[in-house]
Amino acid sequence: MSIHLQKALQTYKSGNYKKTITLLSPVLQRPVVPPEALLIAAQCHSKTQQYPEAAEYYARAANLQTGKEAAILRTLAAKMRSRAGQTQEALVTAREAARGHGFDSNAEEAYRRILQVSLCLDEAEQAHADFLAGMKAGNAVLFGIEAAFDHITWCGDEAINARITRVQDGKPFTAEARAARRARPHRWGEKIRIGYLSNDFSDQHATMRLFQSVILAHDREKFDVTLFCYTPSDLIALDKGMRRQYPGLVPIGHLDDQAAEKRIRNQGIDILIDLKGHTKGARIDLVNRGLAPIQVAYLGYPGTGSGIDCDYAITDTVVTPDSSKPYFHEKLCRLPETYQSNDGRFRELPPPASRESLGLPEDRIVFASFNAHRKITPATAELWVRILEATGDSLLWIMCTDAFAQESFLHYMQSRGIDVERVRFAASAAYGPHVARLQAADIGLDTFPYNGHTTTSDKLWAGLPVATKKGSNFASRVSESLLNALGVPELVAADDDDYVRLCVELARDHEKRAAIRQKIADNRFSAPLFDTERFTRHLEQAYEMMAERAKAGLEPDHIDVPALPPRVHPFGTRPM
Structure with a gap:
């Protein structure tokens, strides 16, 4: 090892990555560069968030290797290119890593994840079919490749969903640890002490x-509420003022799991609610340390939290009918009307934006889907093609800012005979302008098998009819749950063919479309969907029923929370 390389390695180990790159410069300019120098350079650029440079050095190092070593390095290069926003280059590199060196789990995971956001839908359709066939054939390795959240984006089979074994950024709980948590002595107080755990x-x-709005509506005579917060500083900085009203904020982001466990235990929490599940930033190992006698999964992840020690999953009878029970390790606590809270107190409700201001024509039907574009599966796109084919010069308006994904999607549409002029792309927007622009569309389209959740709620809040269809797992039934709770079940189709029929009928029948929009507007402040107070009382009753079982020494069991009597009068008055 040369003197330059030795000094660079020592400097790298000290954590001075910029100086390391400077020391490596003479080595990296040689005609033949040692693999060690390329790897150190790649690591330094990665740690300083210089992702394109890191990708280049990883790729050069991969060219000097074969087999598994090459696959590992190309996978790292693909991940760096993905972080840099170089989606096309990332996909090419990930494909080579996964298909050019024999099977490698990490390479396969990166390839599948990048493929999903690339909207190369024909390639994705074949990749999903092959992967699913292997799963159904019992290939255990495949169940440990994808993160659970990525998996349910494309797979709507809840029997398969329940078998995912990968626990991202954590280790699965054990039966012994769960039993020890439940057996630990606990002192109950007059109030139920609930703790919400999140980085959001x-x-x-x-x-x-x-x-x-639920956090702020809890009955303080019956419940003590603590928010265990590890929200990153950049997200806190974006807050517009509501955070200051949140009760009982306890920062734990600076604490490791052991210290955070101690902090939470000191609060004597009766029921801990994990708002993350298998989503970004989840502290699964912390939850699995056993923080409370009752632990609950809610809102963040639409499915069973494989490997996460929660006693209950809060759902409803639409997203989890009785047939879903075998596919959850948690007991189901099903709320009446809908499982999803939908703030009806603090959301902005601005006047509609004009089509002219949005660059949309006044005289054409506009179908809108503002779901994250990674949810656009081949099956979803195929349905959209059928709808566009049957509705003349209608437009499809979707949220997607990635240039390669846009190009891929347009190529797919064009290959199916759809004029690319009929596809319009939108960027993300602040919440008020977003709700305003949603009102300019005619019909909201859903994604399958991962429906819109917040997105469907936002569209309905804006008064936009959202068409969906019956689903086959939690994630694919959410829009149906929301539509039922708003009193518009006629927007739920039975199957694919019925979905196309429904969307085409809405596009062609102006009077029917207008009547549904009026019904949504009328129901916004009378139906259960946006009734924060009603929802909160149902959620609190769920907590009380959980606590009653625990106090009686009973194991967790399935719970169906009864509905309060229907409201007689509206709960809000803000008009469109």
């Missing part, structure tokens, strides 16, 4: 847009 406590996060 900011009014600019989608979860809090749904849930913050």
Whole structure:
């Protein structure tokens, strides 16, 4: 090893990555560069978030290797290119890593994840079919490749969903640890002490847009509420002021799991509610340390939290009918009307934006889907093609800012005979302008098998009819749950063919479309969907029923929370 390389390695180990790159410069300019120098350079650029440079060095190092070593390095290069926003280059590199060196689990995971956001839908259709066939054939390795959240984006088979074994950023709980948690002595007080665990406590996060009104509506005579917060500082900085109203915020982001466990235990929490599940930033190992006698999964992840020690999953009878029970390790606590909180107190409700201001024509039907574009599966796109084919010069308006994904999607549409002029792309927007622009569309389209959740709620809040269809797992039944709770079940189709029929009928029948829009507007402040107070009382009754069982020494069991009597009068008055 040369002197330059030795000094660079020592400097790298000290954590001075920029100086390391400077020391490596003479080595990297040689005609033949040692693999060690390329790897150190790649690591330094990665740690300083210089992702394109990191990708280049990983790729160069991969070219010097074969087999598994090459696959590992190309996978790292693909991940760096993905972080840099170089989606096309990332996909090419990930494909080579996964298909050019024999099977490698990490390479396969990266390839599948990048493929999903690339909207190369024909390639994705074949990849999903092959992967699913292997799963159904019992290939155990495949169940440990994808993160659970990525898996349910494309797979709507809840029997397969329940068998996912990968626990991202954590280790699965054991039966012994769960039993020890439940057996630990606990002192109950007069009030039920509930603790919410999340890194989303900011009014600019989608979860809090749904849930913050519930936090503030809890009955303080019956419940003590603590928010165990590890929200990152950049998200906190975006908050517009609601966070200051959140009760009982206890920061734990600076604490490791052991210290955070101690902090939470000191609160004597009766029921801990994990608002994350298998989503970004979840602290699964912390939950699995056994923080409370009752632990509950809610809102963040639409499915069973494989490997996460929760006693209950809060759902409803639509997203989890009785047939779903075998596919959850948690007991189901099913709320009446809908499982999803939908803030009806603090959401902005601005006047509609004009089509002219949005660059949309006045005289054409506009179908809108503002779901994250990774939810656009081949099956979803095929349905959209059928709808567009049957509705003349209608437009499809979707949210997608990735240039390669846009190009891929347009190519797919064009290959199916759809004029690319009929597809319009939108960027993300602040919440008020977003709700305003949703009102400019005619019909909201859903995605399958992962429906819109917050997105469907936002569209309905804006008064936009959202068409969906019956689903086959939790994630694919959410829109039906929301539509039922708003009193518009006629927007739920029975199957694919009926979905196309429904969307085409809405596009062609102006009077029917207008009547449904009026019904949504009329129901906004009278139906259960946006009734925060009603929802909160149902959720609190769920907590009381859980606590009653625990106090009686009973194991958790399935719970169906009874509905309160229907409201006689509206609960809100804000007109469109």
